[in-house]
Amino acid sequence: MHSVKSTPLLAARLRNVNKSFGDGGSRLQVLKEINLDVRCGDITMLVGPSGCGKTTLISIIAGTLKVDAGSGEVLIFDQDLLKMSTGATTKFRSTNIGFIFQSFNLIPTLTCVENVSVPLLIQGKSTRYAEKKAREVLEQVGMGERMNHRPSQLSGGQQQRVAIARALVHDPRLIICDEPTAALDAKNGTLVMELFANIARSPDRAVLIVTHDNRIFTHADRIAAMDDGRILELHDMDETHPLPEILRHGFHA
Numbered sequence: 001m002h003s004v005k006s007t008p009l010l011a012a013r014l015r016n017v018n019k020s021f022g023d024g025g026s027r028l029q030v031l032k033e034i035n036l037d038v039r040c041g042d043i044t045m046l047v048g049p050s051g052c053g054k055t056t057l058i059s060i061i062a063g064t065l066k067v068d069a070g071s072g073e074v075l076i077f078d079q080d081l082l083k084m085s086t087g088a089t090t091k092f093r094s095t096n097i098g099f100i101f102q103s104f105n106l107i108p109t110l111t112c113v114e115n116v117s118v119p120l121l122i123q124g125k126s127t128r129y130a131e132k133k134a135r136e137v138l139e140q141v142g143m144g145e146r147m148n149h150r151p152s153q154l155s156g157g158q159q160q161r162v163a164i165a166r167a168l169v170h171d172p173r174l175i176i177c178d179e180p181t182a183a184l185d186a187k188n189g190t191l192v193m194e195l196f197a198n199i200a201r202s203p204d205r206a207v208l209i210v211t212h213d214n215r216i217f218t219h220a221d222r223i224a225a226m227d228d229g230r231i232l233e234l235h236d237m238d239e240t241h242p243l244p245e246i247l248r249h250g251f252h253a
C-alpha cells in the first residue's frame, strides 16, 4: 500500500489550460495557462472576485465546457478528458462527478425526490431504488420533511440542499460545487460542510468548492486563489498560515 499522504491520488490535474469566449475583436481570454492539482482526500476551495473565471474553470473540470483547441491537459482520475468523445465524457461524468450549479438547475416540474433520483435513473437504476436512495440523501441534508415539494415551493436554501442531495446521490468520486453554501444559514451551512468533509476523508474522493463564503474557509485543506483568469496562489492550510496571503491582505473574494 502506498502512503496516501505522500502520494495522494489526483482527482484533477490541469496543465496550461486556456479558455476563450468569442472570436476576432470580441475574443475574451477567460482562463490563462491554468495549472492545478485537485487532490483526493482534500476539500479544495477556489476563491476569487466575480468574473475571474471560477465557474468556467470548474465547468472544464466537470467536462461540460471544452478548453481552447490545442490547449493544455485535463486529466480527471487519470483519464484524459480532452481525448474523450462527447458520449464517453457524458458517461464518465455521470459516474464520477457530482456537480452543484451556482443556479441549482433543479427541474421545476419534478418533486425533490424525483429531482434527486435523476442521476441514478440516468445510470439505469430502477425508480424504486433511485427514490429510496434519494430519500436517504434528502434526510441527510435536512430535507426529509419536503420530499414531495416542487422547487418553486421551496426557499433558496432548501433548493440548494436539494441540489446538493442530487450531486451526492450516486456516490461520485469528485464533488464540484459552485457556491454550495451561499443561500444557507449557519446551521445548514455547517451541516453541508460536514457532509463534504466526510466525503473528502476518503483517500479516493475529492471535493472542489467555489466560494465567497468566508465562514467555510476553515473547512478547506487547500485554497486556490484566482484573479483575472490565473491561479495566483495555491495555499495548503496549516496552523501557522490559516489563510492564503491574498486573503490575509484584504482580498475580498
Ligand SMILES: Nc1ncnc2c1ncn2[C@@H]1O[C@H](COP(=O)(O)OP(=O)(O)OP(=O)(O)O)[C@@H](O)[C@H]1O
Residues within 6 Å of the ligand: 021, 022, 028, 030, 048, 049, 050, 051, 052, 053, 054, 055, 056, 057, 102
Ligand atoms: N458562455 C460565455 N460566453 C462569453 N463570455 C463568457 C461565457 N461564460 C463566461 N463568460 C465570461 O467569462 C468571465 C468569467 O466568467 P465566470 O462565470 O467563470 O466567472 P466567475 O469567477 O464564476 O464569477 P462569479 O463569482 O460572478 O460567479 C466573465 O467575464 C464572463 O462574462
Ligand SMILES: [Mg+2]
Residues within 6 Å of the ligand: 054, 055, 056, 102, 178
Ligand atoms: Mg461563477
